[in-house]
Amino acid sequence: MGFNWNWEFTWEILPKLLHATLNTLMAAGLGYAIAVVLGMVFALAQRTPYWALTKVVREVIEFIRSTPLILQIFFVYYVGPQFGLKLGPWTAGMIAIGLHYSAYLSEVYRGGLEAVPKGQWEACTALNMSTRDTYLRIVIPQAIPPALAGMGNYLVGIFKDTPMLSVIGVAELMHTANAIGSSSYRYLEPYTLVGIIFLAISLPTAGLIRLFEGYVRRKLGLK
Amino acid sequence: MDDLSNYPLELTGDDVPMVRFMKVTKRYGDLTVLDKLDLDVAEGEMVTVIGPSGSGKTTVLRMLMTLETINEGVIYVDGQPLTHMAKGGKLVPADRKYLRKMRSQIGMCFQHFNLFPHMTALENCMEGPVQVLGMKKAEARERAEELLELVGMSDKRDQHPSRLSGGQQQRVAIARALAMRPKVMLFDEVTSALDPEVIGEVTNVIRSLVNEHNLTMLMVTHQMGFAKDISDRVCFFFDGKIEEQGTPDELFGNPQKERTQQFLSAVKEAD
Numbered sequence: 001m002g003f004n005w006n007w008e009f010t011w012e013i014l015p016k017l018l019h020a021t022l023n024t025l026m027a028a029g030l031g032y033a034i035a036v037v038l039g040m041v042f043a044l045a046q047r048t049p050y051w052a053l054t055k056v057v058r059e060v061i062e063f064i065r066s067t068p069l070i071l072q073i074f075f076v077y078y079v080g081p082q083f084g085l086k087l088g089p090w091t092a093g094m095i096a097i098g099l100h101y102s103a104y105l106s107e108v109y110r111g112g113l114e115a116v117p118k119g120q121w122e123a124c125t126a127l128n129m130s131t132r133d134t135y136l137r138i139v140i141p142q143a144i145p146p147a148l149a150g151m152g153n154y155l156v157g158i159f160k161d162t163p164m165l166s167v168i169g170v171a172e173l174m175h176t177a178n179a180i181g182s183s184s185y186r187y188l189e190p191y192t193l194v195g196i197i198f199l200a201i202s203l204p205t206a207g208l209i210r211l212f213e214g215y216v217r218r219k220l221g222l223k
Numbered sequence: 224m225d226d227l228s229n230y231p232l233e234l235t236g237d238d239v240p241m242v243r244f245m246k247v248t249k250r251y252g253d254l255t256v257l258d259k260l261d262l263d264v265a266e267g268e269m270v271t272v273i274g275p276s277g278s279g280k281t282t283v284l285r286m287l288m289t290l291e292t293i294n295e296g297v298i299y300v301d302g303q304p305l306t307h308m309a310k311g312g313k314l315v316p317a318d319r320k321y322l323r324k325m326r327s328q329i330g331m332c333f334q335h336f337n338l339f340p341h342m343t344a345l346e347n348c349m350e351g352p353v354q355v356l357g358m359k360k361a362e363a364r365e366r367a368e369e370l371l372e373l374v375g376m377s378d379k380r381d382q383h384p385s386r387l388s389g390g391q392q393q394r395v396a397i398a399r400a401l402a403m404r405p406k407v408m409l410f411d412e413v414t415s416a417l418d419p420e421v422i423g424e425v426t427n428v429i430r431s432l433v434n435e436h437n438l439t440m441l442m443v444t445h446q447m448g449f450a451k452d453i454s455d456r457v458c459f460f461f462d463g464k465i466e467e468q469g470t471p472d473e474l475f476g477n478p479q480k481e482r483t484q485q486f487l488s489a490v491k492e493a494d
Contacts, residue, residue: 122290123337127351127403128326137354141341220341221383 010189013180017193020176027093027172028159034098035158036151039105043113044135064103070164072096077168093165101158108150112143145217152209156202173197225295227307227314234302241266241407241439242287247296249282256282258463259296264407267437271450274460275486280443284409287441288331289322300328301406330405334412336392338384344371344395345380348402356403370398374428390421394428408432410442422446429453447490451475459483
């Protein structure tokens with residue numbers, strides 16, 4: 001078989017793939033939103049005075065980071081029902097991917113939180129601020145800017161990992177391309193298009209993240 | 224072990240000091256930083272602590288701000304225990320809630336300013352009043368503006384700390400601490416991190432506070448001339464103890480102890 005690109009077929013499947021791209025973006029966005037919040041919870045939970053909590057969270061994070069995402073997706077979707085946790089593919093997928101990336105993001109946050117100088121904490125004590133206000137108003141706003149580069153990497157990462165959701169039937173880009181392939185026996189065009197779509201989104205995103213980082217630093221007066 | 228029943232539940236009488244350290248001991252492991260320290264600061268008094276580094280002088284302020292715990296003894300503020308609280312007719316170590324209540328009487332300025340970098344000068348001065356004292360934003364802003372005026376920083380109110388010089392940052396930090404209306408102000412080497420040419424702008428602010436406000440102040444400094452000028456009393460710390468104390472004239476003019484004399488002459492040479 002030689003190289004045989006069919007333009008007519010390409011134009012025919014493109015709308016379908018672009019439509020699936022919306023699902024991919026939604027999966028990445030939702031998964032990331034979960035990870036951003038849950039990651040901070042994990043990071044903060046390791047800073048409480050309760051060492052048992054720290055230890056448990058630490059182990060959970062290590063466990064999540066040391067096992068493949070695809071296994072976690074399968075686990076939530078197929079093993080969950082045995083424990084009475086019956087979830088649709090979307091919900092199961094979002095939980096798995098959100099949880100997975102929250103483990104990575106919590107490490108990024110941890111670095112940012114630890115980088116906030118001790119003097120900031122002492123100033124908060126001297127102003128008699130509560131621990132809650134100290135975190136929400138003083139420490140976290142200073143921990144985020146240095147964490148933005150790492151957070152951005154994982155945003156692109158989660159986006160590129162969404163094809164794994166196809167294994168449990170989430171109708172994202174990869175799933176759609178597979179379906180096209182198996183019904184038409186043409187794989188070259190759909191997979192090539194998937195690659196181009198991923199590239200066309202990933203590359204500008206990385207640039208935008210850098211711009212955003214600069215904007216946040218200026219906005220917070222940290223430059 | 225220190226027997227807490229030897230300490231009064233509160234200080235009463237005509238002559239209650241604003242701050243009292245009673246046999247306060249602080250250790251880091253085997254190292255005793257402060258050894259059974261007794262120190263009173265009267266209401267409205269300006270007391271300066273001097274001494275070689277490692278003599279425990281900064282620790283005195285940090286304990287009073289509750290940034291450090293103490294190993295033995297009790298600290299009282301305005302007659303009430305600070306490090307401990309009365310419970311069932313006995314003194315027990317203070318819990319978080321009690322500390323938060325008592326801490327509101329004390330304000331502190333740091334060597335490295337510790338302004339919040341993501342807030343403007345004005346926001347730095349409004350943060351405590353709004354979040355902690357529950358003041359309305361408009362009222363907090365008005366008060367913050369007055370205080371920035373007092374320290375001569377009105378024109379920089381909308382700048383972030385990164386755009387201010389060290390001296391300017393320290394003046395904002397003083398305004399920020401004052402915004403909480405403390406009874407006691409602590410100054411921990413507030414000029415040590417400053418370039419020589421801007422030290423004056425900070426010392427002038429503190430000078431005006433001494434002259435115009437009835438604040439109780441405790442200051443650690445290496446500026447002997449400044450200490451001499453504005454203090455009611457100077458304490459020379461050595462090796463975790465007050466080696467000698469007195470009015471500036473007494474201590475600088477006619478030091479009695481040999482270590483005081485050695486320290487003062489060494490400082491004079493360095494100047």
